[in-house]
Amino acid sequence: MALLQIAEPGQSPLPHQVKRAVGIDLGTTNSLVASVRGGRAAVLADEEGAVMLPSVVNFSEPERPVVGAPALRLASQHPADTLVSVKRFMGRGREDALEEARRSHYCLSEDAQGLVRFTTASGDVSPVEASAEILRSLRARAESTLAGDIDGAVITVPAYFDEAQRQATKDAATLAGINVLRLLNEPTAAAVAYGLDSADQGVIAVYDLGGGTFDISILRLRAGVFEVLATGGDTALGGDDFDNVIVDWLQRSSGKDSIEPGQHRALKALARRTKEALSSESSVAVDLSSIWPDAPGVTLSRDQFEALIQPLVKRTLRACRRCLRDAELDQVDNVVMVGGSTRVPLVREVVSEFFAREPLLNIDPDQVVAIGAAIQADILVGNRPQSDVLLLDVIPLSLGLETMGGLVEKIIPRNTTIPVARAQEFTTYKDGQTALAVHIVQGERELVTDCRSLARFELRGIPPMTAGAAKILVTFQVDADGLLSVTAKEQATGVEASVSVKPSFGLSDSDITAMLQSSFQHAQGDKQARHLAEQRLAGWQLIEGLRAALAKDGAALLDAEERQLLEDATAALAALLEGTDAQEIKAQTESLGRLSEAFAARRMDKSIHEALAGVAVDTLAEKVGE
Amino acid sequence: MTSSPDLTQDYFSLFGLPVSFAIDRDELGARYRRLQGELHPDRYANASSYEQRLAVQHSALVNQAYQTLRKPLGRALYLMELGGVSQNDMSRHQIDGGFLIMQMELREKLEAIPELMEPDEAIEHLLDEINQDLRAEQRAFEQAYNGNDTEHAISACVKMQYLDKLLSEAERLEAKLIDG
Numbered sequence: 001m002a003l004l005q006i007a008e009p010g011q012s013p014l015p016h017q018v019k020r021a022v023g024i025d026l027g028t029t030n031s032l033v034a035s036v037r038g039g040r041a042a043v044l045a046d047e048e049g050a051v052m053l054p055s056v057v058n059f060s061e062p063e064r065p066v067v068g069a070p071a072l073r074l075a076s077q078h079p080a081d082t083l084v085s086v087k088r089f090m091g092r093g094r095e096d097a098l099e100e101a102r103r104s105h106y107c108l109s110e111d112a113q114g115l116v117r118f119t120t121a122s123g124d125v126s127p128v129e130a131s132a133e134i135l136r137s138l139r140a141r142a143e144s145t146l147a148g149d150i151d152g153a154v155i156t157v158p159a160y161f162d163e164a165q166r167q168a169t170k171d172a173a174t175l176a177g178i179n180v181l182r183l184l185n186e187p188t189a190a191a192v193a194y195g196l197d198s199a200d201q202g203v204i205a206v207y208d209l210g211g212g213t214f215d216i217s218i219l220r221l222r223a224g225v226f227e228v229l230a231t232g233g234d235t236a237l238g239g240d241d242f243d244n245v246i247v248d249w250l251q252r253s254s255g256k257d258s259i260e261p262g263q264h265r266a267l268k269a270l271a272r273r274t275k276e277a278l279s280s281e282s283s284v285a286v287d288l289s290s291i292w293p294d295a296p297g298v299t300l301s302r303d304q305f306e307a308l309i310q311p312l313v314k315r316t317l318r319a320c321r322r323c324l325r326d327a328e329l330d331q332v333d334n335v336v337m338v339g340g341s342t343r344v345p346l347v348r349e350v351v352s353e354f355f356a357r358e359p360l361l362n363i364d365p366d367q368v369v370a371i372g373a374a375i376q377a378d379i380l381v382g383n384r385p386q387s388d389v390l391l392l393d394v395i396p397l398s399l400g401l402e403t404m405g406g407l408v409e410k411i412i413p414r415n416t417t418i419p420v421a422r423a424q425e426f427t428t429y430k431d432g433q434t435a436l437a438v439h440i441v442q443g444e445r446e447l448v449t450d451c452r453s454l455a456r457f458e459l460r461g462i463p464p465m466t467a468g469a470a471k472i473l474v475t476f477q478v479d480a481d482g483l484l485s486v487t488a489k490e491q492a493t494g495v496e497a498s499v500s501v502k503p504s505f506g507l508s509d510s511d512i513t514a515m516l517q518s519s520f521q522h523a524q525g526d527k528q529a530r531h532l533a534e535q536r537l538a539g540w541q542l543i544e545g546l547r548a549a550l551a552k553d554g555a556a557l558l559d560a561e562e563r564q565l566l567e568d569a570t571a572a573l574a575a576l577l578e579g580t581d582a583q584e585i586k587a588q589t590e591s592l593g594r595l596s597e598a599f600a601a602r603r604m605d606k607s608i609h610e611a612l613a614g615v616a617v618d619t620l621a622e623k624v625g626e
Numbered sequence: 627m628t629s630s631p632d633l634t635q636d637y638f639s640l641f642g643l644p645v646s647f648a649i650d651r652d653e654l655g656a657r658y659r660r661l662q663g664e665l666h667p668d669r670y671a672n673a674s675s676y677e678q679r680l681a682v683q684h685s686a687l688v689n690q691a692y693q694t695l696r697k698p699l700g701r702a703l704y705l706m707e708l709g710g711v712s713q714n715d716m717s718r719h720q721i722d723g724g725f726l727i728m729q730m731e732l733r734e735k736l737e738a739i740p741e742l743m744e745p746d747e748a749i750e751h752l753l754d755e756i757n758q759d760l761r762a763e764q765r766a767f768e769q770a771y772n773g774n775d776t777e778h779a780i781s782a783c784v785k786m787q788y789l790d791k792l793l794s795e796a797e798r799l800e801a802k803l804i805d806g
Contacts, residue, residue, distance in 0.1 A: 181671055225659045325801060380671040390663050416693070419667060421686040479682050480667045545673050593674055600677045604684055607664040612642040612657060 019151040021181065021381035022142045023189070023373025026131060026155055026169065028087040028238060029211030029340070031055050032367060033138040034374035035146060036383070041193070041374045043367050044145045052366065053141075055211075057133045058082045059120035067137040079261040080107050081120045085240060088212050089116050089127040090172075091164035128172045135176035152181040154377040156369050158213040159185035160233040160396050162442050163454050166482050181380040183481040186210075187217035188228060188391055189372030190338040193363055195221050202333035203229075205323075207351050207359070208369075209316065210339035212238040216320050218327040224388040230326035230415050231396050232319045237312060239275075239341035245308045246271035246300070254288060254295040266291050278302050279343050306346045313350050320354060326415055335359040340366050392417050395478055399454075402439035406448045411476055414444065418478050425491075426472040432464040436472060440484070459488045532582040539577050539589045543570055546596055549603060557602045569595050636708055637691035645708065647701060647768045658692045698764050699786050705771060706783055719780050721788075729788055732756065736796055740803075749800045756796060760789045 022044075025032045030052040034043040043051045050069070058071035060081040066074060075082040083106070089097050094110040107119040117124040135155075142150055155178075157169050166183055173180045187206035195204065201222045208215040215233040219226050247267045251259060259267065270286060277284045283301040324330070337359045341347060352358055363371060379387050394415045400408040401424070411422050426436055436459040443451030462470050471491035478484050547570065554563050573588045638645045641657045663669075665688060670681040694700045706716070732755065739748045763785045770778035 182668070223656075223659060225663065227659075322801065325797075380668060382672045388663060390659075390666055390668060392662060392666070417689045419682045419686040420689055421683065422690075477682065477686065480685075541672065542674050545677075593676055596674065597676050600674065600680060604665070604677075604680050608640075608661060608684070611660045611664040 018383055019381040020142075020146045020148055021374070021377035021383065022138075022146075022150055022153045023184075023370050023375070023377045024135065024138055024153050024155045024178075025186070025189075025370035025373060026087065026134065026157075026172075027055055027210055027369075028085050028213060028240065029055055030366065031134050031138060032370040033142050034367070034370040035142065036374050036378040037146075041371045041378075043370055044142055046141050053134065053137060054084075055087065055134055056082060056084045057086070057130045059118075059122040059125055059130075062122040065122070065133045067133050075265045076262050078121070079265055080118075081122070082265075083118055083120075083125070083127075083130045085212055086127045086130045088236065089118075090131065091162070091166075091168035092116055092127070128168050128175065131169070131172035132175035135173055135178060139176055139178055150178065152179045152377060152381050154182050154184050154189075154373040154380065155180055156184050156186045156189050156373050158208075158210075158233065158235065159187050159215045159217050159228075159231040160213065160235050161482075162397050162452055163399075163482070163484055164452065165235075170481070170483070180481075181377055183483075184373055184376055184391070185215075185217065185228070185231070185393055185396075186369045187215050187231065187336075187338065188219065188226065188393055189369045189376065190336050191217075191219050191221070191226055191372065192375055192389070192391070193368045193372035194334075194336050194360060195226065203327075203329060203331075204334045204336060205320070205332040205355055206336045206338060207316070207320070207342065208233075208338035209341040209347060210238050211341070212236070212240050214238060214316050214319065215338075216316070216323045218323055218329065218332065225390045225392060227392045227417075228394045229329070230323045231394060232323040232326065233396075234315065234319060237315060239339070239344075241312055242275055242309050242341065242344065243268050243271040245312070246274055246305070249300070249304075249308060250286065250288065250298065253298045254292060256292060256295070263291050274300055275305070275344070278305050279345060302345075309344070309346065313347055316347075317350065317354055320351075331355070332357065336368070337361055337365050338368050393480070393482070394418060395420070395482055397442045397452075398444055399476060399478070399484065400441050400443075400451070402441060402448045408441055408443075408446055408448055408451055412478065418482060419480050421475055421477040423473050423475045426459075426474060427468050428462065428465065428470045428472075429467055431467050433467070433470070434462045434464055435460045436462065438474065438486075440476075440486070454484065455486075457486060457488075462490055463493050465492075532580060532585075535582045535585040535589065536577055539573055539585050542589055542592060542596075543574055543577075546570055546592070549596075549599065553599075553603050553606065557606065558599060562599070566592075566596060566599065637695055637704060640688065640691050641695070643695075645705070647698075647705060647771050649695060649701065651696070654692070654695060658688065661688045698760075698767075699783075699790050702764075702767050702771075702779075702783050702786060706779065709776065711776065711780060716780060716784055719784050721781070721784060725785055725788075728759075729792070732792060736792070736799065739799060745803055749796060749803060753793070753796055753800065756789055756793045760786060760793065763789060 020035070022033050022035045023041075032043050032051055032053065034041055045051045046053070053068045054072045056068065056071040056075065058066040058074045058078060058081055060066075060074060060078045071082055075084065092115070094108055094116045097108060097116040109117045109119050109124055115126065117126050118130070139150060153173065155169060155173055157166055161169070170180055170183060187208050190206050190208065191204050202220075204219045204221060206215070206217045206219065208217075213233065213235050214237045215231070217231040218229045220229055247264070250267060250271065270288070270291070274284050274286055278300070281302070283299055285297060285299045287297055288295040289297075332355055335351065335355045335357045337348070337351070342351075342359075342365050348359060376391065378384060379389060394417050395412060396414060398410045398414045399412040400410040403409045411424055412420055426438070428436065438457040438459065439448070440454045440457070441448055441451035442454050445451050459472060459474070462472065469492065472488055473491050474486060474488045476484060476486055546566065550563070550566065558566070569588075569592045573585070573592050576585050576588050579585075636645065641654060641661070643649065643654065643657070662685060665681055665684040667678060667681045667685060670678050673681070694704050732752070735752055739745050739752065742748050763782045767779055767782035767786065770776075770782055
């Protein structure tokens with residue numbers, strides 16, 4: 001939604017350079033950052049050589065959050081102040097999050113919009129703020145490794161994330177001072193990591209079982225284009241659940257009725273180690289004496305473990321079957337495994353049996369998403385102008401409208417390729433009615449109450465007419481990040497109705513502005529210098545883009561006068577950029593932007609013609625007689 | 627201020643293909659990917675915000691056009707729309723009684739399936755049956771459309787809509803049966 005697209009202050013003062021772009025896998029359990037250097041994508045390590053940053057933030061001391069492994073070490077003493085698996089709470093309301101919170105022993109509160117917040121020693125913290133701390137830490141790591149500011153990042157999200165969860169992720173990046181080039185679905189990123197170096201074609205299934213989410217996607221790769229055919233999954237199923245069934249089993253085996261919050265953390269760590277050991281051992285002795293001194297030692301065999309997790313693994317196969325059906329396919333050519341939980345032998349076994357294919361494993365399943373994201377970031381930031389790789393993604397959940405009786409009318413069905421725009425006509429039901437309320441929901445169910453509420457709109461300024469006479473065309477547009485925006489227009493009179501968007505979930509405009517301001521004050525404070533840097537960057541980007549466009553198409557698409565006009569305006573802006581008047585730079589940038597719109601439109605039309613001319617001139621000529 | 631994609635161009639011309647019910651799906655797919663390769667917003671990640679907006683609009687239009695033409699029913703409905711047949715004309719069309727009785731019979735079969743001993747096999751048979759009927763109506767549509775017989779084209783179109791709806795209901799039931 002436009003209201004949340006606040007550009008990150010500019011940090012790349014010099015154009016014409018190889019730009020620093022990173023891919024970030026913001027995971028439930030661990031997060032990673034990767035970058036392409038010297039043509040090779042690799043994950044970046046911290047000072048101690050660790051590549052995985054545990055997605056854990058400790059808020060015991062106000063103003064000094066601790067991130068990663070050190071935070072994990074504080075978890076036992078400060079369970080309520082140490083947030084793990086915050087990704088599960090992103091974009092969630094308090095009601096949704098209660099079950100999660102019960103397990104994790106967080107103290108929850110909610111904000112004015114019903115969004116969940118954690119009560120900690122540093123005050124209330126939102127999942128977005130906690131995620132921003134993780135992102136800030138990764139950004140610092142990347143900036144020290146790459147020796148300079150980051151120009152942009154691709155951040156991955158589970159394909160199954162809904163609008164609110166995506167928006168929350170983007171908000172977190174904005175708070176962390178990161179310029180988001182694109183939100184990319186994790187399975188798509190994994191396919192890119194595997195698919196780019198080969199001229200392969202075929203159908204790829206990406207089975208992604210991470211710490212907290214399960215995703216299955218089916219993609220077709222053809223002529224450099226990755227087309228997502230279908231996607232599915234479960235936002236609340238992952239390796240954490242394997243740990244939880246072990247915790248429950250340990251508790252039962254020791255005859256304990258209750259667990260203290262600190263004990264739960266310790267048990268969970270023990271369960272995780274046990275699970276990991278069972279990937280290579282056939283049974284593991286578990287020593288519980290540090291948690292319950294009176295507990296007898298217990299042994300968990302791999303068979304027992306597999307019986308415990310069998311129902312969870314089966315749940316993933318149901319999603320695979322549904323996804324295959326949605327893609328209208330019976331089989332796939334390749335299976336890519338993603339996520340640490342695919343190290344569990346039972347998972348590998350069951351998945352290779354289901355698809356009748358040995359899964360691809362040559363890229364570390366914990367790193368493959370970050371690596372794919374880094375490659376895509378490198379392309380998007382403009383470092384590979386010749387690349388013809390393109391990702392065509394889909395929306396994971398249907399978008400609909402509330403109609404009479406609390407029913408949902410679907411406007412854009414799930415698995416529709418994005419970007420997408422659909423228009424729907426509305427009318428008034430009362431004489432003289434000047435406003436119309438629209439409620440947008442996301443989900444597959446028939447009742448509004450079973451779907452996620454995304455936004456409520458009020459269309460105002462409709463000219464008074466008799467009931468049913470007004471024709472209001474509402475256009476829903478989902479961009480390449482999977483984010484929605486809405487515009488409305490009254491058809492009969494041509495009046496554009498004003499639309500006010502109030503996201504039911506996600507941050508409001510003023511929320512994010514306030515948070516940004518406070519985080520800026522924290523960081524460096526000098527707002528004016530920042531503002532100037534922002535305006536200069538915007539100006540440079542426009543000049544850079546326009547000069548390239550003029551060099552390529554100026555002669556063909558513009559007459560001498562038009563061209564002179566644009567060149568003069570460009571030179572005027574370039575001169576202003578030497579100075580320090582941010583207001584003047586902004587005004588000239590906007591004016592040059594408007595001046596170049598017609599040129600941009602002509603270039604777009606030219607692209608269409610060239611694209612088709614390139615296909616097969618013979619067949620084209622034959623068929624349409626050109 | 628914002629200029630929209632050229633909506634006056636029909637979807638077939640957008641892909642440089644002749645306006646026709648028969649279509650080369652591979653060729654359509656290849657042209658679709660070629661167009662997206664030029665117009666997708668990812669190609670404009672560093673362009674001005676105006677160009678980015680334009681790219682989203684164009685790319686969305688190409689997606690919409692592709693989805694419309696990809697499947698026979700979408701293509702048939704779109705051809706009718708191009709020929710000036712409104713949604714209203716379609717819904718006013720009188721369907722012959724024989725077809726409606728056949729539909730009711732198919733529907734009853736569908737509803738009885740969950741109670742059967744071998745529902746999996748039954749649903750497969752029913753899906754085959756519906757698909758055969760659909761193909762027959764597609765042929766009828768093509769013939770009527772090519773012969774400028776609007777009445778029969780509308781009739782085939784409406785029948786395809788009925789069958790398509792039934793088909794998705796049958797597929798939903800199949801999904802339920804597979805998932806257990």
